Amino acid sequence: MIWEVAYKVGVDILRIWKPYVFPSFFDVTRTLFGLISDNSLSIAVLASARRIFAGYLLSVALGLVIGLLVVRFKYLDENLSPIILGMQTLPSICWLPFAILWYGLNESAIIFVIAVGSTFAVAMSIESGIKNISPLYIRAAKTMGARGIKLYWNVTMPASLPSLIAGLKQGWSFAWRALMAGEMMSATKGLGQILMVGRDLADISQVMAVMIVIIVLGVTVDKLIFGRIERNVRQRWGLNKA
Structure with missing residues (x-):
């Protein structure tokens, strides 16, 4: 209702903007249906x-392997951590020329852009989560004989789960951005292609409809997958509010 009222006031009464600049709720709904x-x-x-x-x-x-290697080896930590941070700040669209040259305009190129766009977010979450574990956990585990893989599997990884889940959620959001960038560069079917058609036809209602679909899909996945995992982890670690 607020959306439609704002449209009516801005377009019909005050004439601040044109209908093709900001669509009405009913136009977007008709386009969506x-x-x-x-x-x-x-x-x-x-x-x-x-x-x-x-x-x-x-x-x-890939992010799990990179994160564990960086934490495990001091040389990699000192030399790769700044590079990982720099790669994470690089927009996913910068990888599109490489993807097109290496794979062509096909599925592999889009998957490559998605993987590169979110790998470093996962790696950084693994690195941060493990480095911020309380040293008391590690000392207690070692006094009880935990070493090597057993120490990682039974103590390090479970203790870093809260940070890991946050990194997975961040990686998921970066993956969506990379997906849209990849699909808008090729003629293949997908949400990015519909978004591109709406842009080319100056159909702002179609652009807004696709944006709403992407938001709904992202929130749904967060509630059904990441939200449940996060609640279970917080409950197990006693982090839920009373």
Whole structure:
């Protein structure tokens, strides 16, 4: 209601902006139902979901390995940590020329951009989570005979889970940004392609409809997956508020 009132006041009464600059709620709703009725949205969501899950799972695996290696070896920590931070600040769209040259305009290029876009966020969360573990946990585990892999598996990794989950959520958001950048550069089906068509046709209602779909998908995944994991971890570690 606030959205539609703001549109009516800005366009019809005060004439501050044009209808193609900021759409009305009903125009966006009609466009959204139009995309649903002709199956364009369902096809795009399935295609984008397949790409983002493939790229994100790859980034989690790579980020986990990189983070553990950096923490384990002091030489890598001193030399790679600044590079990882710098790579994380680099926008995902900067990797598109490399992806196109190496893989061409296909699925592999988009998955590559997604993986690179979120790998370093996961790696940084692993590094930060492990480094901030209380030394008392490590000393207590060592006095009870925990060494090597057993120390990592039973003490280090569980203690770093809160930071790891935060990094996974951040990596998920970076993966979405990389996905949109990759899909908007190719003609393949996906949410990014629908977004690009709306931009090319100056159809701001379609652009806004796709943005709403992306927000809904992100919130849904957070509630169903990350939210549940986070609640379980906080409950196990006694971090929930009374």
